Amino acid sequence: MDRRLTTVLVADIVGYSALMDRNREGTIASLRSFREDTLQTLLADHGGKLIKSMGDGWIVEFKSTSDAADCAIAIQSAQKPGGFRLRIGIHTGEVVTDGDDIFGDGINIAARLEALAEPDQVLISDTSHNSLDRGDAALFYGGEQTELKNITRRIGVWCWPKGTSANLQTTTDVRPGIAVLPFDNMSGDPEQEFFADGITEDIVTELSRFRWLMVVARNSSFTFKGKNTDIREVGRALGARYVLEGSVRRAGHRVRITGQLIDAESGSHLWADRFDGVLDDIFDLQDKVTLEVVTAIEPSLRHAETNRARAKPTDDLEAYELYLRAQSHFHLLTDQDNREAIRLTTLALDRDAEYAAASGLLAWLHIQRMVQGLEPIGEGPKEAVKAAERVLLSDRADGIAMAYAAHSISMLARDLQRARVAFKQALEENPNAATVHMLASINLVLIDRPEEALKHAVHSVNLSPHDPLRHAAYIAQASALFHLGQYTEAAKACRDALAVRSSFVMSHLMLIASLGQLGDDDAARKAVMNLQALRPELSAASAQTQMPIFTVPSCANDWREGWLKAGLS
Incomplete structure (x- = not known):
């Protein structure tokens, strides 16, 4: 592997999936034309080396930061067949070469900046900007970005073209934002368009009543009406963390409204539901659906915000x-x-x-x-x-x-x-956290519910079979099995625990008691010797044998009897 300092340009096509859905053959043809007639020429003119092509994007390496910036601006300024648009991020940093591939902060930060860029925009890190061999009046400072994924330091960002917004500066309104996109009219009847729009406007109005939530104005969200747009792009364009979208379908006198709440940053779905009704009184139905949608998604929004806060x-x-x-x-x-x-x-x-x-x-x-x-x-x-x-x-x-x-x-x-x-x-x-299941299992043993405890302990190992704490999960299994009188299985779980952590005292004590109850004298004596080699002062009267897991009333005598039978006095 080879380490070196270099400048990396990452470019990505805006809304590539939507373009392919609308016109697959035309998009492929336009992309090929741009790559062969424009991109390759501009890279050659500016000394760029194409490292990776990903279908809808490219990673390019430059020896000169100035060449990278000039090339990015030239790419964004060039005519693009098919009307597709690009985002570009640039960063100068250390990369590691592994065969034909490179990775490291140089690429990671450039990719994060590309994802933050607006369509047709170039974002350049402060490190790259400081490396430019001349000032550039075309660039302007966009502030510090502090939430680049997996990047701990603050990154100062410079933008092109001048006057665009990178949505990087801190705003006075720090509330989470939600955009309600116009609900699609799936009825095939233009007369029902007003009903779909009415649902959308009412939801915007009702959500605005929650003071902890910033709701994008109706006129702004309606600019996306009828467009097949990537949700992440909507979130960036409107400054919204969450996006609510839906549809209205009418069949005779019946109507079905569906809705889904999406995290605009990750693209993950937070909530989805459908509502059926009869158009006897269209306004009552509109009010009912609005109330049900708002009532349903508000807890989902609060839960998402709580998880976001806890993730930091x-x-x-x-x-x-x-x-x-x-x-x-x-x-x-x-x-x-x-x-x-x-x-x-x-x-x-x-x-x-x-x-x-x-x-x-x-x-x-x-x-x-x-x-x-x-x-x-x-x-x-x-x-x-x-x-x-x-x-x-x-x-x-x-x-x-x-x-x-x-x-x-x-x-x-x-x-x-x-x-x-x-x-x-x-x-x-x-x-899905193995540690939580493991510790919950121990608690269930203490309240004398060994069957449930065993399920959690087994699930803990299944969730994380190479976990450095899995010795504790095996101990939880052994304890539950001992309570159930399954001494052979308990001894096996103890040996599994010792294979992970041979110095964990509880594993030795449980193994000795299990072997004592089985009457396996030779194995029991060997287990006692192993414990005494580790902790020669430890006996059946030591403080460790008084731990809560050994003193559950229904099983306490069985533990002590097992130790004594094994010769641990």
Whole structure:
């Protein structure tokens, strides 16, 4: 692999999918003509090397930033057959060569800028602009862009042509915006056009009643009437984060209205529904549909905004970095690594006391010390419970942080039912998070529901079969299986856990008890020897054997009996 500093131009055709839908053969012919007659000539004239062609876009490398800027402006100024339009982004940065391909920040930032550009516009990063060998009156400063996906630093952006808007500057209205596109009249009857437009206008009016929401004016959204436009383009053009679109279809005296709410940035669907009615009183039906649509989508909008806020757990990048460093130590289970993780997490919280994920991790780190039989740090369990309480009271806690907190109050405060409620919420927030299922399983064991616990523990491993925390999921399985009297399966789960983390004390203790109950004396003695080699002072009377998972009334005697049978006294 070869690393080098270079300037990258990324270009993309606006609304390519819609163009292909309307006229596939004509679009392909126009694209071929532009590529062969215009693009290749301009790249040759400006020293551009075509790195990748993606059908609807291109990645080009330049040795000179000035050549890249001149070429981009020439491309945008050129006549384009078929009337298609381009967006272009340029950035100067380090790239890595792998065969004929290149990747790295040079490409990533150029691609992010291209996605932000308006049709026919060029966006140039501050790094590239600083590299220009001359001033360029055609460019103007568009401000700092702070939300480039996966890019942590602020990027200053320069724009061409002068006078265009890149939608980069911060506006005074920070409310999330929604655009309601004119509902399509699918009836084939022009007379019904007024009904479709009336539905749209009423929805705009009703949504405007929510003060937390910025609704694009009717006249602006109606400029897209009758056009087959990419939703992302609509969002950019109207400054809207969400777009509501729909259709009206009439058959005799019956009418069906459909609607769907779309995230204009990601293109994902947030809500969709249909409404059927009779045209006996068209105005009553119009009012009914408007009310039902607005009532349905408002919670979806609030939920989307909540998730968006939680996806950005902290504004302090240093706090975030400290949290990530703490995570890397958390998985190693040693006293030294645990202490370092606590130190780093505490520093993160010093910078942002409301950082819910960091509070949740801090709570679990103190539990880790207790489970491993390490000396408490500070107030130990009390500190963990305090951190957990902060998470449960936070409106910035995602499902993962909430699960950390619920685990803490379950294991330390023994508030099992409150923890169960928190786990239900965490599972609703993150239904596909392996860690949430794993911790929820442990809580279900503690409230003596082993069948449900086993399902969550198995699902946790299925969701993330290579997870560094899967030893804990196997332990959750082993605990549930032991409660169910399935000692052979419990021993296997313990061995799976030890294959992932051989130093995890709970895995050894559960394996010994399972083998003791099976009467497998040789294997049990070997398991005891392995534990004593790791922790020679540990016995059946040690603090670890008094952990909540071993003291559930219906099973506590079975654990102790298993240890004694195995020879752990």
